[in-house]
Amino acid sequence: MPDDDVSLQGEAVELVRVLVDRNWIALRDDGTERPSSGAFVESTNEASCFILAETNLQLIAARFPGKKMAIVTAAAARAAGFIIARDEEGGDGIPGHIVLIQRQARPESKQHVRLARQLANMARVIQAPELQDEEPFQ
Amino acid sequence: MGDKMTPFTAAPAFQGVECAKNVQAQTSQLVPASLSDSAPWLYSALSQLHDLERAGQNVPGVGDLRLSDEASTTTRTLLSLIEVEVLPSPTLYPISGRGVGMRWNVGRREVEFTTFASGNTVVAKLENSQLVDDTELPQNPMAELNGYLKWLVSAR
Numbered sequence: 001m002p003d004d005d006v007s008l009q010g011e012a013v014e015l016v017r018v019l020v021d022r023n024w025i026a027l028r029d030d031g032t033e034r035p036s037s038g039a040f041v042e043s044t045n046e047a048s049c050f051i052l053a054e055t056n057l058q059l060i061a062a063r064f065p066g067k068k069m070a071i072v073t074a075a076a077a078r079a080a081g082f083i084i085a086r087d088e089e090g091g092d093g094i095p096g097h098i099v100l101i102q103r104q105a106r107p108e109s110k111q112h113v114r115l116a117r118q119l120a121n122m123a124r125v126i127q128a129p130e131l132q133d134e135e136p137f138q
Numbered sequence: 139m140g141d142k143m144t145p146f147t148a149a150p151a152f153q154g155v156e157c158a159k160n161v162q163a164q165t166s167q168l169v170p171a172s173l174s175d176s177a178p179w180l181y182s183a184l185s186q187l188h189d190l191e192r193a194g195q196n197v198p199g200v201g202d203l204r205l206s207d208e209a210s211t212t213t214r215t216l217l218s219l220i221e222v223e224v225l226p227s228p229t230l231y232p233i234s235g236r237g238v239g240m241r242w243n244v245g246r247r248e249v250e251f252t253t254f255a256s257g258n259t260v261v262a263k264l265e266n267s268q269l270v271d272d273t274e275l276p277q278n279p280m281a282e283l284n285g286y287l288k289w290l291v292s293a294r
Binding site: 018020021023024026028029036037038041042043044045046047048050060063064090091092094097107108109110112113114117121 | 198232
């Protein structure tokens with residue numbers, strides 16, 4: 001089990017979840033986009049994200065062209081019962097990869113889904129940046 | 139002439155043809171031929187499920203979006219147990235880690251199924267994006283399943 005990186009705390013640390021499926025995006029009542037709970041539920045209880053300040057959005061945009069991203073704070077993730085564990089290898093070359101691991105609720109329980117929904121409701125959705133004229137990421 | 143004839147199945151084109159095999163299918167996987175007319179939502183759901191089964195990939199940096207057999211089978215079973223006749227088409231999507239999600243919207247009401255790779259399923263009612271009720275589906279989910287969907291369509 002990966003270890004919690006307790007240095008990743010607070011509102012200033014932001015985490016990026018790539019919304020690869022368009023149905024991972026839903027609309028709030030005011031018409032703004034939010035991720036659906038499905039974006040943060042993980043059967044293996046290790047949801048892949050990137051630390052915004054440590055990753056490279058250009059690399060993410062190149063790997064996932066046209067995809068949107070959900071941004072949540074470390075504080076919101078911890079409030080929803082997740083620990084934040086570094087996992088550089090899991091990024092497959094993109095730096096700043098971490099996994100969110102649900103510790104407050106039993107995996108696959110309704111509480112597990114509730115907490116994923118709580119986290120999703122705290123997120124904002126952004127568009128990946130335009131690709132710059134660089135060598136395509138391999 | 140008759141003595142010199144050979145069966146047409148002896149032609150080279152048929153040499154690679156194997157005998158028909160029995161197809162093993164569960165009752166829940168069998169659907170009427172007129173499905174697209176009688177239950178367009180079911181046709182849509184099965185079509186989306188098929189697409190997810192076919193196109194799912196393990197995506198580094200995101201998760202494994204391939205559907206497990208258990209998740210696929212559970213979703214088909216759930217669809218086969220629905221007794222609410224008039225429904226809109228649901229939206230199906232992958233759940234990272236080899237699960238599948240399914241969501242119905244009617245007005246401000248929403249019913250959302252989260253099926254994990256193991257086949258365990260959580261269903262939730264939401265109204266105005268706020269949780270109203272949720273449950274972990276039991277072995278025989280028919281009552282809960284239809285109760286949630288009846289609540290959904292009663293908003294009409």
